[in-house]
Amino acid sequence: MTATGSASASGIELRHLRAFVAVARRGSFTQAAQELLITQPALSRTVAQLEGGLGVRLLERSSRGVALTDTGRGFLVHAERTLAAFDAALAAAHQDLTLRLGFSWLLPDPWAQRAIAGFERDSGAQVELVRCDDPLDALNRESVDIALVRGARAVGGAVRTVHLYDERRVAVRARTEADQRETSHVPSDMPDTLRWQDAHEWTLVVNTGSGTTGPWCWPNGGGPRRYVDTANFDEWLESVAAGRGIGVVPDVAERRIHHPALRFLSLTGAPPSPVRLAYRPDNSAGAGSALLRHFLNAALDAATTCTHTGEPYP
Known part of the structure; x- marks a missing residue:
């Protein structure tokens, strides 16, 4: 039987190639399983089926991770070309998706x-x-x-x-008269940095719908003394600007939000979001x-x- 006939009889499918390529690219069965939206045991079985169908070892597994064999490196080139051609055909049919x-x-x-x-x-x-x-x-x-x-x-x-x-967290509060004096080169007595461990002293404004910082961040207590709940980002933003309390938000907000009534502060000791x-x-x-x-x-x-x-x- 020819090699082509053997591969056909082995039942190798595109899903086998996708599984192998994902593991080869990520160097990890765990990350590849997440990429392919399947469980890790199912991914391991699929790769094993491919190796069994081909009769060769494509991957070396060890406690340090996953590595390609010499045969696996050569096979990866052809597998990627096959998948690229198939995906190009799918893309042509997906123009309206x-x-x-x-x-x-x-x-x-x-x-x-x-x-x-x-x-x-x-x-x-x-x-x-x-x-x-x-x-x-x-x-x-x-x-x-x-x-x-x-x-x-x-x-x-x-x-x-x-x-x-x-993402790194930063704090934000309403601007005060002291902040205005600071822009006129008069030093402000307001702190430029807050500490996560001092959260019990805060009143924290919380976006209960999609916020990153709220009571759930302190499951064993030790959080802010009082919370002000808001339903969405816009309500959270304007509540902080109105001086209702401190806000804590990913640092992308400091780069992207330009609200004249807000001042961003460094926040030390905060866990990443x-x-x-x-x-x-x-x-x-x-x-x-x-x-x-x-x-x-x-x-x-x-x-x-x-x-x-x-x-x-x-």
């Missing part, structure tokens, strides 16, 4: 621009940006296909997440799993690029 990305406020830059551009270039589909007060609720109602969520709160059992990166993409594998109303996989690939690549180039982190 749209993936809806939900977000509550300030898509991080330059991550968002690079992720969206990479996705649209490689998939042929379009990204529709959907601003919503609660992206997770929109995801569960299937009014978006994927959601950018900030913070570490639970997302629910039906939702999966992929971690992109962590994770940024994740959330999606529902069982979403039946929106984009299919192929588009989700394309967007997750573009999103992870964009996050990695921003980190490696040393640009202002998303």
Whole structure:
């Protein structure tokens, strides 16, 4: 039997190639499983089926991670070419498809621009940006296909997440007369830095819909003495500007928000705030799993690029 006939009889499919390429690129079964929207055991079985069908070892597994064998390196070149050709055919059929990305406020830059551009270039589909007060609720109602969520709160059992990166937290408060004097070269007696460990002294303004900092950050107590609840980002912003209390927000806000009534402060000792993409594998109303996989690939690549180039982190 010829080699071609043997491969055909072995039942090798595109899913086997995608599994192998994802592991080879990420160097990790865990990260590759997240990319492909499958469980790690299922991914391991798929790669094992590919190696069994070919009768060769493509990957070396050890406690240090995963590495390509010499045969695996050669096979990777051909597998990527095959998948690229197939994806190009899919892109031609996807010209009218749209993936809806939900977000509550300030898509991080330059991550968002690079992720969206990479996705649209490689998939042929379009990204529709959907601003919503609660992206997770929109995801569960299937009014978006994927959601950018900030913070570490639970997302629910039906939702999966992929971690992109962590954002640094800063504090923000209303400007005072002392701040105005400072702009006139008169020193202010107001502190330029707050400490996370002093949170018990604060009144904290909380965005209960999509905020990153709230009572959940101090599950064992020790948090602010009082909270002011707001329902969304706009209410949070204006409540802080009105002097209702201290706000804590990812540092992207300091670069992007220019509100004359606000002053941003350094915040020491604060834990980072994770940024994740959330999606529902069982979403039946929106984009299919192929588009989700394309967007997750573009999103992870964009996050990695921003980190490696040393640009202002998303």
